[in-house]
Amino acid sequence: MKKTLRKHAVPIALGMLVLLIFLLHAAKIVAIPFMQNLETISYDARLRLTMPQTLDRRxxxxxxxxxxxxxxxxxxxxxxxxxxxxxxxxxxxxxxxxxxxxxxxxxxDSSGLNTLERLGRTEFKDIPQFQSRLAQLRPQLDHDQLLARxxxxxxxxxxxxxxxxxxxxxxxxxxxxxxxxxxxxxxxxxxxxxxxxxxxxxxxxxxxxxxxxxxxxxxxxxxxxxxxxxxxxxxxxxxxxxxxxxxxxxxxxxxxxxxxxxxxxxxxxxxxxxxxxxxxxxxxxxxxxxxxxxxxxxxxxxxxxxxxxxxxxxxxxxxxxxxxxxxxxxxxxxxxxxxxxxxxxxxxxxxxxxDHDIKEKPAYMLGVDLAQTLLLGLLLAIFMPTLNPVRASLLALGALLWSFGVNLALWQYANMVMPLAATVTMILTLFVLGMSYGFFVEARAKRQISGLFGQYVPPQLVDEMSDDPGSFTMEGENREMTVLFADVRNFTSMSEGLDPKALSKLMNDYMTPMTRIIHQHRGTVDKYIGDAIMAFWGAPLADTDHARHAVTAALEMQRTLAALRPQFIARGWSDIRIGIGINSGMMNVGNMGSEFRTAYTVMGDAVNLGSRLEGLTKVYGVGIMVSEDTKNLLPDIVFRELDKVRVKGKDIPVSIYEPLGPTEEVGPSKLDELRQFQHAIELYRARQWDQAETCLQSLQQAAPQDTLYPLYLQRIARFRADPPAADWDGTFVFLRK
Incomplete structure (x- = not known):
């Protein structure tokens, strides 16, 4: 115990100084300026809290x-x-x-008696009838005497x-x-x-x-x-x-x-x-x-x-x-x-x-308040700096509950008013002082977290993780997560027309806002693969909304790039467009690699499918593509079903979708177009080529810039010439990545 006290001598001494100031205030020797305001606030709060709020008919x-x-x-x-x-x-x-x-x-003087008496002393002083009648009326007209009686x-x-x-x-x-x-x-x-x-x-x-x-x-x-x-x-x-x-x-x-x-x-x-x-x-x-x-x-x-x-x-x-x-x-x-x-x-x-219900403040209440301030202050000043944040918080909470409990018991059951604000303020001050002393320990923990995860996760997540650094590890584990792949289309041909400095500047100006968006939506950047970005949600900090954060980040990435595109073109750079693939599912996450180099990353079939979906965005002419697993986690976002496909390396067909935005942001005309296209897909899968073709041609005429409808029209033409097998379920098979 002595060793602990010596180790924390400085914060304990500061706590004793704080205690002394509040003891002098409680003894009415020194007045803390703002405490009078706090005391009236606490008095009013207790009063309102305990009022009977009933009607007294007496x-x-x-x-x-x-x-x-x-x-x-x-x-x-x-x-x-x-x-x-x-x-x-x-x-x-x-x-x-x-x-x-x-x-x-x-x-x-409202009765006019003064005027009548003045007349009785002047014009009518010699008229007996007037004097007699005035004498009869005087008791009624002298309102002050009437009230006095x-x-x-x-x-x-x-x-x-x-x-x-x-x-x-x-x-x-x-x-x-x-x-x-x-x-x-x-x-x-x-x-x-x-x-x-x-x-x-x-x-x-x-x-x-x-x-x-x-x-x-x-x-x-x-x-x-x-x-x-x-x-x-x-x-x-x-x-x-x-x-x-x-x-x-x-x-x-x-x-x-x-x-x-x-x-x-x-x-x-x-x-x-x-x-x-x-x-x-x-x-x-x-x-x-x-x-x-x-x-x-x-x-x-x-x-x-x-x-x-x-x-x-x-x-x-x-x-x-x-x-x-x-x-x-x-x-x-x-x-x-x-x-x-x-x-x-x-x-x-x-x-x-x-009702004997007036609160009292007896003289001895000063001594009671001093004793409580001294006991609680000593307890907190000595032990607060030696405890970890959780135990220190519990100690402060216990002191607050004791203070509130004693105060309210005296108020409610003994009808006595005991000062409250100064005691509560002292407890909070000592708690803050103790926590401030532990700042360096917390800062060290934060530096440790930053050293492990700082290159992957945004600063705000590092702050959250540093609150409980022992809960995070880089060891491998299975989690349900969402992965995102974003790749620049036609990057090879685009890079051939730029000198190295211009290409580096282009990629920096593109990567920086994209990464910032991922961080703002609580994502972890796994790596940059040339012109591609790989990110995931759900690790190292658990995220129950991992799918939503990934999809909203992807939508914002496309909007931001659309706003940047005119600036890039004005600099003589190419018209940059990206494809984003997103998938949700069980993934293995942790520090992986070799004895020479490791990285905190994700692996698994769900990750591979996310990469395949990014590649398919070019085929379907969409900016974002998600799997059915991701789509099912977001019922309040509107999706357009694109196809049912079997990608290379997967035997089970996968339904793929394009996110269009929250339900309230998608207009009626777009929703109508989605219904028509869904009907066209159903006709297509039912091999009703003519009806499907009619629907798709109508959609193409209304939206000529959409490349999805010509894609299905080409497939229908091919299936007319070479019908699919009898057990065909509408799945399209991709033989390459």
């Missing part, structure tokens, strides 16, 4: 939506309408409590907000939850405010209950938490959700849950009766999102006003009055939606408090 949102604004007029509505809304909720629908996610900050009758919690604008204060604040100086010894960092926007004094006096709905977005603008207490003027004011839960429980005073430690007092939670609300270092509660928008029933405010809502949907419910209308600007960015109603955030908090 809390109903009465929505001042677009429909309500269209029916009742723009906001703010008259206080008489708000009072009517409350009377409907408590009288008709029997709700338990109502909270307002809106502020009533200005007086309501309604508020006093029912359990209603008003909403208000705090602001950072110095000196901005309107309305009347409720009594603070905690007085000045309550937490002077606490290490908690309260959200502080410089101003506020509250409700009219008569409303606040009427109900006595109010809570702030001040947003507290994270650094990225996303609402993940809500301050339960905000400090203003030295006193501390409760949130709307907390005030509603407290009102539901008979309005007991809020109790602070204090944790004493060496650093002093830490405010760890707030208690309302038997309910404990966990809070973080900013005295904020993590919002327990139930799901995306719509996790609580929404009822249009206008439907409540006009009695159109279902009574059963709200009986005994906790009601929040808020808005989803975009123009009223109460939409926030959250982990569960980029546009999310603020009123539903309060609903989530109320449900979380009632």
């Amino acid at each position: 809390i109903v949102i009465v929505d001042i939506d677009e429909k309500s604004l269209a029916e009742e007029g723009r906001w703010p509505w008259g206080r008489d309408k708000v009072a009517a809304l409350l009377e409907q909720l408590f009288g008709r629908y029997k709700v338990a409590i109502v909270g307002f996610d809106v502020v009533f900050a200005e007086k309501d 309604t508020l006093a009758k029912h359990p209603v919690v008003l909403g208000y907000y705090f602001t950072d604008f110095q000196g901005r204060a309107s309305g009347k604040l409720p009594e603070p939850a905690f007085g000045t100086g309550s937490f002077v010894d606490s290490s908690s960092v309260f959200v502080t405010a410089s101003g506020y926007g509250a409700n009219l004094a008569e409303f606040q006096r009427a109900t006595g209950n109010a809570g702030h709905f001040t947003p507290f977005p994270d650094f990225d603008g996303v609402a993940r938490r809500e301050p339960m207490l905000i400090e203003y003027g030295g006193a501390y004011y409760e949130a709307l959700s907390l005030a509603m839960v407290r009102t539901l429980h008979g309005a007991p005073p809020i109790q602070a849950v204090i944790e004493q430690d060496s650093g002093g007092e830490t405010l760890e939670g707030l208690r309302v009766g038997k309910l404990k609300i966990p809070i973080d270092e900013n005295v904020s509660a993590l919002i327990p999102y139930r799901g995306k928008q719509g996790s609580y029933p929404y009822i249009s405010a206008s439907d409540v006003l006009h009695g159109r809502a279902s009574a059963g949907a709200m009986a005994g419910a906790i009601v929040l009055v808020g808005t989803t209308a975009p123009g009223l600007m109460d939409l926030r960015s959250t982990p569960v939606g980029a546009v999310y109603p603020g009123v539903e955030i309060h609903a989530n908090l109320i449900a979380g408090m009632l």
